[in-house]
Amino acid sequence: MKRYLEIEKIVYQELEKNCFGNKKRQGYRHLFGVSTLCIAYSQYVxxxxxxxxxxxxLHDYSVYKNNTSFNHAQLSSELARKMLEESFLFENEEIDIIVQAIKNHSTKNKVHDQYSELLKMCDVLETYYHDPDCIFDEYHQKYIEKASLLLNK
Incomplete structure (x- = not known):
């Protein structure tokens, strides 16, 4: 997890520089919450x-760097690729896995590779855990059910 700590430093710096008040609080909660869930659920799969x-x-990194959610999956994947390549800590295959998952994470109505599916599930779960009364469409609901099944294995 040494490489994670290097990337975490960059994210901390960006949140401190670009975000204030509720946006900063939301950024810390959501980015680090999804990351923590990804760690936990990666063990199950x-x-x-x-x-x-x-x-x-990094899945919503552009939302907090650019202060807009417009096209955020694509933009976050591009920022992630640049950051990971410039760090010289990752193999190209590892970068491709991370970037592809980030690029796919907003497309909840389509099934992708295992990493993308894990990220989608954890993204939905983090929102659900902080707002259990939130109304989800059938595609988002499917990820909540999938997480429950994994825990009950």
Missing amino acids: QLDCELCAIMGL
């Missing part, structure tokens, strides 16, 4: 824990 933690941390 036997995916690389560190890659999962990093994809969770």
